[in-house]
Amino acid sequence: VTKENTHVYFLGTAGAGKSSLAGAYLEWCRNEGLDAVIVNLDPGVERLPYQPEVDVREWVNLKQIMEESGLGPNGAQVAASDLIAMQADRIKGALDELKADYVLLDAPGQIELFVFRQSGRFLTEFLAPERSLIAYLIDPILAKQASSYVSQVLLGQSVQFRLGLPMTNVLSKMDLLEPEELEKIMTWSQEPDSLESALLDEQASMYREMNLDILRSLQGVGTLPGMFPVSAANVQGLEDLYAALQLQFSGGDDPNSAYFDPADSVDRVR
Numbered sequence: 001v002t003k004e005n006t007h008v009y010f011l012g013t014a015g016a017g018k019s020s021l022a023g024a025y026l027e028w029c030r031n032e033g034l035d036a037v038i039v040n041l042d043p044g045v046e047r048l049p050y051q052p053e054v055d056v057r058e059w060v061n062l063k064q065i066m067e068e069s070g071l072g073p074n075g076a077q078v079a080a081s082d083l084i085a086m087q088a089d090r091i092k093g094a095l096d097e098l099k100a101d102y103v104l105l106d107a108p109g110q111i112e113l114f115v116f117r118q119s120g121r122f123l124t125e126f127l128a129p130e131r132s133l134i135a136y137l138i139d140p141i142l143a144k145q146a147s148s149y150v151s152q153v154l155l156g157q158s159v160q161f162r163l164g165l166p167m168t169n170v171l172s173k174m175d176l177l178e179p180e181e182l183e184k185i186m187t188w189s190q191e192p193d194s195l196e197s198a199l200l201d202e203q204a205s206m207y208r209e210m211n212l213d214i215l216r217s218l219q220g221v222g223t224l225p226g227m228f229p230v231s232a233a234n235v236q237g238l239e240d241l242y243a244a245l246q247l248q249f250s251g252g253d254d255p256n257s258a259y260f261d262p263a264d265s266v267d268r269v270r
């Protein structure tokens, strides 16, 4: 149960704040004296908010794929996603040379390609099958409404089921939320009953019933509750995120148990 060789994948929908958080978290880790490095897995990104030690763009270049294959941007993304997996040994070689204790991996922009095609699972298993974790980012704008919140959590769960790795839900860009909004979302994440009543307050429709069913099945498989609010912009919540990720390795998969209560982190930022 150590930090040694932990791989943390930052996953989430496009624009959720993966690269920003990965960069802010890298800096936080280094300030804490952790030997951390960061890997860019996004072949299409033009600018990064950090300096990657390992950069997949060295081997997979989206523009070049488009030029050489005649594919458009979407087709090239699909091809690039598969090519990343084919570079897994190079990524591993570069990481082996760095010998870092803590490896952060900034996932490609198109989560569906990384997660639902083969490349993500292949890469996570190839690099560090026993020591990988997911930080799953939820965009706060998509979490304000109960039904939208449920679909975000559901997407996160399919990511987890697909990759088969321990996962921590992260509420990204908390600085964009009003204090009441943040409080509401945190309550939903901790008390499924409050989420259920918020769903019931929405307009009655077939979809409302579906959302309620989804919520119940998420509870049934024991994936609720727990959510960690962070802000890369204001450097908030990173210590709690670290504690939550560490907890995944210390055997506790109940984020409300043992050392940590996510409610504390909300209190602290208030």
Ligand SMILES: Nc1nc2c(ncn2[C@@H]2O[C@H](COP(=O)(O)OP(=O)(O)O)[C@@H](O)[C@H]2O)c(=O)[nH]1
Pocket: 012, 013, 014, 015, 016, 017, 018, 019, 020, 021, 109, 172, 173, 174, 175, 176, 230, 231, 232, 233, 234
């Ligand atoms: N206000 C605010 N904006 C953020 C934060 N993190 C990221 N952003 C912005 O959200 C957008 C997407 O961020 P990025 O890290 O590139 O997301 P990615 O596509 O998931 O890697 C950018 O415009 C960022 O400046 C944050 O903590 N607070």
Ligand SMILES: [Mg+2]
Pocket: 018, 019, 020, 042, 045, 106, 107, 108, 109
């Ligand atoms: Mg990014």
